[in-house]
Amino acid sequence: MSNTILEVIDLKTYYIEKNRVVKAVDGVSFSINEEETFGLVGESGCGKSATCRSLIGLVHKPGEIVNGCINYKGTDLLKISPKELEKIRGSEMGMIFQEPMTALNPVLKIKEQIMESFKDKALSKQQKYEKAIELLRLVGIPSPEKRMESFPHQFSGGMRQRVMIAIALASKPRLLLADEPTTALDVTIQDQIIKLLNDLKRELKMSMILVTHDLGVAAQMCDRMAVMYAGNIMEITDAVTLFGSPRHPYTIGLLNSLAVNKEKGGKLQPINGAPPDLSNMPEGCPFAPRCQYCEPLCEKQLPDLQEIEPGHLSRCRCVEKLANIKGIIEPAGKEEPS
Amino acid sequence: MNELNYIIKRLLQIIPVLFCVTVLIFIMMRLIPGDPALVMLGDKGSPETIAAMRHQMGLDQSYLTQYWIFLNNLLHMNLGKSVYYNQPVSELIQQKILVTITLTIVSTILAILISFPLGYLSGINRGNLKGQIINAGSLVAVSLPSFWIGLLFLILFGLKLGWFPIAGWGQTWPEHIYSMILPGLTQALATCALLIRNIQNSVSDILKKDYVDFAYSKGLPRKIVRSRYIIKNVMVSTVTLFSMRIAYMLGGSVVIETVFALPGIGLLLLQGILGRDYAIVQGTVFIFAVIVLAMNLFTDISYSILDPRVKLQ
Amino acid sequence: MGTENTISLPERTAIAPKIPFWQRSTTFNMGFVFLVIVLVFTLFPGLFTSYSPSAQDPNVILSAPTAAHVFGTDNFGRDMFSRVLWGTRIDLEIGVLAVIIPLVIGSLIGLIAGYYGKWIDVLFMRLLDIVMAFPFTILVIAIVAIIGPGIRNLYIAIWLVGWKEYARLVRSEVIVLKESEYVQAAKTLGYSDTRILFKHVLPNVMNSAIVYSISDVMMCMLVGASMSFLGLGVQPPTPEWGALISDGRSLISSAWWICAFPGLALAITGIGISLLGDGLSDLLRTKEH
Numbered sequence: 001m002s003n004t005i006l007e008v009i010d011l012k013t014y015y016i017e018k019n020r021v022v023k024a025v026d027g028v029s030f031s032i033n034e035e036e037t038f039g040l041v042g043e044s045g046c047g048k049s050a051t052c053r054s055l056i057g058l059v060h061k062p063g064e065i066v067n068g069c070i071n072y073k074g075t076d077l078l079k080i081s082p083k084e085l086e087k088i089r090g091s092e093m094g095m096i097f098q099e100p101m102t103a104l105n106p107v108l109k110i111k112e113q114i115m116e117s118f119k120d121k122a123l124s125k126q127q128k129y130e131k132a133i134e135l136l137r138l139v140g141i142p143s144p145e146k147r148m149e150s151f152p153h154q155f156s157g158g159m160r161q162r163v164m165i166a167i168a169l170a171s172k173p174r175l176l177l178a179d180e181p182t183t184a185l186d187v188t189i190q191d192q193i194i195k196l197l198n199d200l201k202r203e204l205k206m207s208m209i210l211v212t213h214d215l216g217v218a219a220q221m222c223d224r225m226a227v228m229y230a231g232n233i234m235e236i237t238d239a240v241t242l243f244g245s246p247r248h249p250y251t252i253g254l255l256n257s258l259a260v261n262k263e264k265g266g267k268l269q270p271i272n273g274a275p276p277d278l279s280n281m282p283e284g285c286p287f288a289p290r291c292q293y294c295e296p297l298c299e300k301q302l303p304d305l306q307e308i309e310p311g312h313l314s315r316c317r318c319v320e321k322l323a324n325i326k327g328i329i330e331p332a333g334k335e336e337p338s
Numbered sequence: 339m340n341e342l343n344y345i346i347k348r349l350l351q352i353i354p355v356l357f358c359v360t361v362l363i364f365i366m367m368r369l370i371p372g373d374p375a376l377v378m379l380g381d382k383g384s385p386e387t388i389a390a391m392r393h394q395m396g397l398d399q400s401y402l403t404q405y406w407i408f409l410n411n412l413l414h415m416n417l418g419k420s421v422y423y424n425q426p427v428s429e430l431i432q433q434k435i436l437v438t439i440t441l442t443i444v445s446t447i448l449a450i451l452i453s454f455p456l457g458y459l460s461g462i463n464r465g466n467l468k469g470q471i472i473n474a475g476s477l478v479a480v481s482l483p484s485f486w487i488g489l490l491f492l493i494l495f496g497l498k499l500g501w502f503p504i505a506g507w508g509q510t511w512p513e514h515i516y517s518m519i520l521p522g523l524t525q526a527l528a529t530c531a532l533l534i535r536n537i538q539n540s541v542s543d544i545l546k547k548d549y550v551d552f553a554y555s556k557g558l559p560r561k562i563v564r565s566r567y568i569i570k571n572v573m574v575s576t577v578t579l580f581s582m583r584i585a586y587m588l589g590g591s592v593v594i595e596t597v598f599a600l601p602g603i604g605l606l607l608l609q610g611i612l613g614r615d616y617a618i619v620q621g622t623v624f625i626f627a628v629i630v631l632a633m634n635l636f637t638d639i640s641y642s643i644l645d646p647r648v649k650l651q
Numbered sequence: 652m653g654t655e656n657t658i659s660l661p662e663r664t665a666i667a668p669k670i671p672f673w674q675r676s677t678t679f680n681m682g683f684v685f686l687v688i689v690l691v692f693t694l695f696p697g698l699f700t701s702y703s704p705s706a707q708d709p710n711v712i713l714s715a716p717t718a719a720h721v722f723g724t725d726n727f728g729r730d731m732f733s734r735v736l737w738g739t740r741i742d743l744e745i746g747v748l749a750v751i752i753p754l755v756i757g758s759l760i761g762l763i764a765g766y767y768g769k770w771i772d773v774l775f776m777r778l779l780d781i782v783m784a785f786p787f788t789i790l791v792i793a794i795v796a797i798i799g800p801g802i803r804n805l806y807i808a809i810w811l812v813g814w815k816e817y818a819r820l821v822r823s824e825v826i827v828l829k830e831s832e833y834v835q836a837a838k839t840l841g842y843s844d845t846r847i848l849f850k851h852v853l854p855n856v857m858n859s860a861i862v863y864s865i866s867d868v869m870m871c872m873l874v875g876a877s878m879s880f881l882g883l884g885v886q887p888p889t890p891e892w893g894a895l896i897s898d899g900r901s902l903i904s905s906a907w908w909i910c911a912f913p914g915l916a917l918a919i920t921g922i923g924i925s926l927l928g929d930g931l932s933d934l935l936r937t938k939e940h
Contacts, residue, residue, distance in 0.1 A: 058554060086559060090556045167552075482921065490911075492903075626789045
């Protein structure tokens with residue numbers, strides 16, 4: 001139906017320390033279509049942020065991308081020079097961060113931070129200034145002319161997040177990476193930012209990768225989602241299917257632990273146990289020790305990510321056993337959950 | 339307008355401190371054993387001159403009046419007369435202050451030129467061999483006695499190699515500056531070491547900050563990220579230590595001017611003490627305090643310009 | 652659908668492997684070994700040389716280093732090795748004694764000013780402002796100028812000025828700690844101020860002051876040596892390193908060894924103390940994490 005904008009194949013990002021290797025991302029593959037919002041969800045420390053940072057080449061030492069291919073519109077981002085990557089950043093791919101206070105330079109005026117982000121060299125200073133005001137208006141900053149002279153600390157949390165979004169969108173990226181964009185905000189502000197991002201995405205016809213640990217946020221924004229666990233993708237499918245008929249024990253566990261499940265008469269069930277140590281991973285499926293469907297083979301061998309129906313992939317041997325389990329919404333309606 | 343207000347506010351804050359400084363110096367001068375008039379005259383003088391001095395200092399009046407006379411004299415830069423030089427102290431200071439200020443400026447510039455690149459380099463190389471070598475170097479540099487290093491520099495670069503003059507500061511400005519290189523380097527050594535440590539820590543902190551990643555994610559070139567994001571924020575976190583070190587180096591000028599025979603007010607102070615020429619001691623100590631206060635003011639202002647968050651507090 | 656459906660997940664804590672104390676900081680160990688050696692020299696200088704530091708031998712005036720006089724001799728024929736060795740005791744003593752008093756007094760001032768606030772704080776902070784208005788060395792020199800040169804007066808001068816850094820460090824930490832829950836809890840329980848200050852506050856604010864005090868020992872040693880070099884500290888013929896360098900200064904072009912060895916001793920001791928200080932701050936940092 002639409003063209004692929006980004007394809008990630010077998011990405012591995014390891015943190016190589018003196019006496020251990022932390023496998024933060026351990027063979028992740030997925031693809032994103034144009035004008036699509038793709039969610040990466042999972043607990044903190046599951047490698048979703050590391051995946052996101054790998055895509056735009058911001059992995060900090062001792063982290064290192066040791067394997068894989070990041071195919072953006074036909075170019076492998078892992079094979080190009082830093083100069084070429086610089087060209088792609090901003091105009092093709094942008095990123096917004098969790099904590100807007102720390103993501104904005106405290107000693108530069110907002111004006112300067114927006115104006116330096118326009119990559120079009122043909123723009124005059126005056127044009128940049130006008131475009132900057134336009135951008136601030138677009139993200140809903142009141143009286144943008146005045147706020148141009150302000151410093152980041154003079155904004156409230158929600159406004160700061162809007163400013164950061166404005167900056168990231170300055171050069172109209174085709175793909176926006178959003179790393180927990182609402183986590184640091186109050187609930188009411190969260191909803192505003194979610195709406196803003198959804199609107200902007202539609203208006204600018206861009207694709208988006210949303211990294212979040214909050215399934216509620218993901219449900220409001222994503223077209224398709226991948227559930228990550230211990231550096232691996234466990235399940236990929238469209239959002240409606242994921243919430244309606246999950247086909248991986250971990251996804252099911254996550255949904256059961258949601259409060260909304262209880263409201264619908266279900267039981268609030270936490271997942272027992274803790275995620276494995278990423279520097280000392282079990283041989284087989286990383287979820288096996290916590291999995292109630294675990295088979296002997298699971299502890300020896302990691303199952304493949306197999307397609308169980310078109311567009312729905314799950315990394316589990318026992319998908320048949322899970323076939324009748326229902327999620328938290330009715331799978332029939334293909335509308336956005338609200 | 340905001341900046342001007344800030345400067346005026348800080349200027350007003352200095353006045354009480356300066357006032358206390360004069361009180362402290364007054365008390366210190368009165369604590370010297372012996373007749374204060376005789377002290378100022380260097381234990382010499384005919385009975386008439388002593389009597390004249392007693393009257394001039396108001397010693398027959400209350401301490402408050404004496405202090406008032408003292409303060410009045412200070413404010414008019416009437417710092418008394420040196421017995422040894424037979425010259426007003428204010429004139430002596432005028433002649434020599436330029437040497438000390440030049441020395442401090444040269445030391446400061448050398449400290450910046452050395453510590454910023456090395457601090458940055460060790461910050462981005464933290465933990466590896468390059469960073470450890472710089473660390474070890476700065477640990478050694480901060481532990482070396484400056485007067486001894488100065489003497490070694492003098493022997494090596496002055497006497498043996500003949501690259502630099504071994505005493506004095508010449509006649510013309512190029513000579514002045516040139517003769518300050520060795521003293522300046524000696525003076526800057528410990529400061530460099532401390533600054534390198536500080537810059538290293540703040541660089542490695544800032545490199546982990548999201549705003550640096552955000553800048554890269556916007557596609558900004560490395561050069562711009564370095565100058566506008568990393569260095570600017572490093573400067574903010576270094577400014578306080580930096581100003582404290584300039585004040586420290588100013589104090590170090592006594593030692594450095596002695597080693598390199600530079601005719602500055604540090605050497606003047608030492609001569610004053612060794613020759614029991616207390617008018618000189620009083621005048622130079624006061625001038626040192628004035629310079630430090632002026633410099634603190636300057637640092638605060640540059641801090642408020644560098645870091646926009648300061649003004650709100 | 653609401654955003655309150657949050658999966659909040661427990662943070663995993665990595666279990667730090669137990670490392671034996673002596674393996675935690677190489678820097679600390681190096682400094683420690685350094686200082687043990689220096690300390691042996693300090694306590695038993697007589698073990699290493701048969702010469703007295705003040706014995707003059709007119710036959711070997713200004714002798715370059717030889718097998719008999721490894722550091723050479725000075726213009727009175729005194730053995731430089733012996734003088735440098737005996738100097739260890741004096742210089743190390745200056746460093747330690749000059750720091751202990753300011754450490755105690757400054758920390759107390761910082762503790763009281765930070766804890767009680769109000770006028771006590773204002774008073775001490777204004778006093779601090781005045782002391783800070785002078786460069787450290789200048790104020791020490793000025794005080795020595797008034798009370799006269801000599802080692803005892805040097806101590807007094809450094810004590811009068813040296814407290815400022817400790818007061819600042821401790822005060823800023825006390826102000827933060829004062830608002831902490833456990834100090835508030837102790838107050839609610841009705842503990843006396845003295846008990847809170849010395850049992851609950853003091854042990855938690857001393858780390859930075861103690862780390863600083865070690866580098867301060869090094870700095871005070873250097874200041875003491877500089878003052879003696881200028882003729883304002885230890886007076887000749889006492890074999891203090893700064894004074895020795897001052898003695899050798901006029902002979903520097905013909906007898907380099909008189910200046911070189913005391914300076915080297917000063918530098919090596921200084922490096923040893925710096926290593927110890929750095930190592931200690933490493934140790935305390937790993938303990939905190």
